[in-house]
Amino acid sequence: MIEQRTARERAELVAEYLVLPQGSKGRWLDEHGVSQRRMQSWRRQYLYGDLELGLEPRDTARMSATDGAEFARLKAQLAIERQAREEEARQAREQIESLTRANDALGKAIGLLQQLSVRQGPTNGE
Numbered sequence: 001m002i003e004q005r006t007a008r009e010r011a012e013l014v015a016e017y018l019v020l021p022q023g024s025k026g027r028w029l030d031e032h033g034v035s036q037r038r039m040q041s042w043r044r045q046y047l048y049g050d051l052e053l054g055l056e057p058r059d060t061a062r063m064s065a066t067d068g069a070e071f072a073r074l075k076a077q078l079a080i081e082r083q084a085r086e087e088e089a090r091q092a093r094e095q096i097e098s099l100t101r102a103n104d105a106l107g108k109a110i111g112l113l114q115q116l117s118v119r120q121g122p123t124n125g126e
Contacts, residue, residue: 007052014039014046015076018069047071 005013013032017039020028029036045051047068063071 010042011046011051014042014051015072017043018065018072022065043068047075049075 013034017025017028026036029039034042042051044063047063
C-alpha cells in the first residue's frame with residue numbers, strides 16, 4: 001500500500017500521538033487508521049529528524065516513550081527559539097535599513113545646508 005499522507009501530516013499525527021495518555025493510544029491509532037507498527041516507524045523517523053526524507057534511522061537502540069516525548073518537546077522548543085531568533089534578525093535588518101535611510105537623508109540635508117551657506121556668503125555678523 002502506498003502511503004497517502006504527506007510528511008507534514010505524518011509529523012502532526014506523531015506529535016499528537018506522543019502526548020496521548022497511556023491506555024488511549026490503541027484506540028487513537030484505530031480512529032486514525034494507523035497501525036502500531038507504522039506509528040513506531042514514523043515515531044523513529046520523527047524523533048531522528050528523518051520523517052520528511054522517509055528514511056529509517058540506523059540507530060537500533062530503543063527509546064522509551066518518556067525519552068521520545070522529551071526529545072519531541074525539546075525539538076519543538078528549539079524550533080520556537082529558532083523562529084524567535086529569525087524574527088529578531090528580521091527586525092534588526094529592518095532597523096538597519098531604516099537607520100541607513102535616515103543617515104542618507106541627514107547627509108543630503110547637511111549637503112544642501114552647506115550649499116545654501118556658500119551661495120549666501122558670510123552674514124553681517126561674521
